[in-house]
Amino acid sequence: MEYSFSKDDLAKIDEIKSRYPEVMPATLPVLWLAQDKFGHVNEEVQKLVAETLDLPVSHVHGVAEFYTQYYKKEMGKFVLDVCTCLSCHIGGGYDILKHLEKTLGIKAGGTTNDGLFSLQEVECLGACGYAPMMQINNDVFVNHLTPEKTDQVVEGLRKGKYPEFESIAMPLNPNTSASKETV
């Protein structure tokens, strides 16, 4: 597949570039733009981004590889990022990951044959207070995961339904009910 930016994209990229004194910081937003457009930033897209920004390919490659949020290959329709970093690990992140591997029949890093789900093991997403958790398509956080809750989420997604946004209050005072329950 040939990857290229349209005139509109290029105009947007120019606008992005104008926000920074140098070109290098534009790498992140332009990679986002590319991922939104192509669904991923594989090696060829990384090259396109580098050429468009006139930056070394090695630099764009390094940035794209650093973040699990950038997809380095084509992904399924729903990308499930299960956190296994410290708090989630202690809270059972690996159990959730293993459970998902079993229910979806794929290993972390893989995509189901029907192209519906991709599963990734990721580092801290900044939701340590609600561990274990996962993120879907770089967007919705699903917190306080249990195998049952995970099953529900997967079932919902199969029907095209994203889980609801969960607002979680900060446990400022351990005696208030908000700290114990999600609102």
Place this chain on the structure above:
Amino acid sequence: MAEIIIDGITYEFEGQHKLLQFILDQGKEVPFFCYHPSMSAPANCRQCMVKVGQYVKDRETGAYQLDDQGNREVRWFPKLQTSCTLDMTDGMVVHTQETDTLVQRAQKDTLEFILINHPLDCPICDQAGECPLQIQTYKYGPEGSRFEVKKVHKPKRIELGPRVILDAERCINCTRCVRFTDEISKTNQLTITRRGDKNYPITAPGEVFDDPYSMNTVDICPVGALTAADFRFKARVWEMNQTPGLDITNGKGVNVDLWTRDNLVLRITPRFNPDVNDHWMADQGRDVYRLYNENRVSRPSIRLEDTKGSMDDGVAQVKTSWTNALDTLAEVLHENKASTILTIGSPYASVEENYALQKFSSLKGLPSPFFTPHILEGSGDGFLLTDDQAPNTEGCRLLGLEEIDTEEYKKRIKGASVVLMLNDDPIGRDILKASDFKKPFVVVFATNHTDTAKAADLLIPTTCAAEHTASYVNVEGRIQRTFPAKETRYTNRRLDLEMSEGRLDRYGTTFDNWVTEENRIDCKPTWVSLSELSQRLGIPFSFEHARELVAELSSQHPAFEGISFEKMDEERGILLRRAELTT
């Protein structure tokens, strides 16, 4: 003047300094990995931690506040600081690991972290013996590891490029190699991929690390993660000698170290010279170790009559004794008319060799020597590669050798009866063809069996830049000198004080299986051969050591006034005729 107190000792300083570099400049030590004096400091290894503070002064009186014991009280920065990035200020108080247990502890714990996923395969690692990680772990690291789980495994034996191999498990992600390609060679070929405990340096997908300076990353990698493709597993560092020398592959005069074992040069690394090459050298200059070891002219050879003007050596040229070779040469010079005898200098030969030839021909009444430079337009890069392919073109010019173009060169050869040529390869350089040697009797003072050497009538083996002390003038007019790194049949490490002695040399005898006599080439410095020849010709020309030639040049030749090897050593080369050369 501003003052800083480091481990209780007060130092004065002026201007901007980073603390780590200042400490190193004082001959003291703080362990570090990622810092390199010629590159930016990202402070990512965290090894160079020190404790820093400021004396507390009474605001009103300006007097130092004292504690109960009467010592000045210090207000410490809340956290330890990375000394590599810290700007020094007046009145700073610094505690390094030498005086502070907190600093010791921090450095030890950092090392424990760095070593968590490190394979600790020093026994099979090329870097062992010259490895900052190994050395600093011995000095400042923990006794053992508390890490009992499986280490993270990463790719091994990745060919980053034709000359550099990566073992990602050994990498401590200091980013020196990446910064080198970003800031020094400017090819931007490397980056760090992945993150956390899984990261390591790599090229962009499908790209090859073929940077013409790629092997500098091997030198600056503080662990054994990057190794040189053609040196890995060849030798342990402590078996080798390290001898200062010069790069002879172009006109820049890059300072190098020649690493030898058993009289073979095994690798060549850059030697710091801020006025020439800083810490760097091009990959191309490292490959000449082959030239020093292989295909050498050892013991004189002479051509059989009926094969003149052809290049098939081995059959046509037969080895002969030094006596026969020099007797023959004396005879040839005697028999032919002086005006038809050519003496040809060489930008590939040292100042001393060219001067010796110049002096010899004038004493013998031969036409004075000429040379033709070897310039390839466009091969220079404005950094360490020059258009000039030879190490001593400027030296030939300063000596006043006649500089002619290749056409004229060809013409002169045609009309000559005898050609006396210093180490050069006009046939390999496509100036001449072997058939041009049909008529004249060609004598070459050769180091290697080049095309020219193969076509010659008489080969006088001569020492190469790895075997003699001699000086070379680079394109900027800087005269620098080499030291003998390899023994010849006629030199001896124990007797020659300019040679270094490794432990294998010290304890080896001819009968040990790690001593190979054949590695000592049967060759002599050109000036020695010319002296022996002069004896036969009855000419007052006698030089044993380059030092004598330099002394003569220094006192008699205006361009070389006042030079000496000691001065070259002390001043990292001497800039000759600076004014004229820079205009």
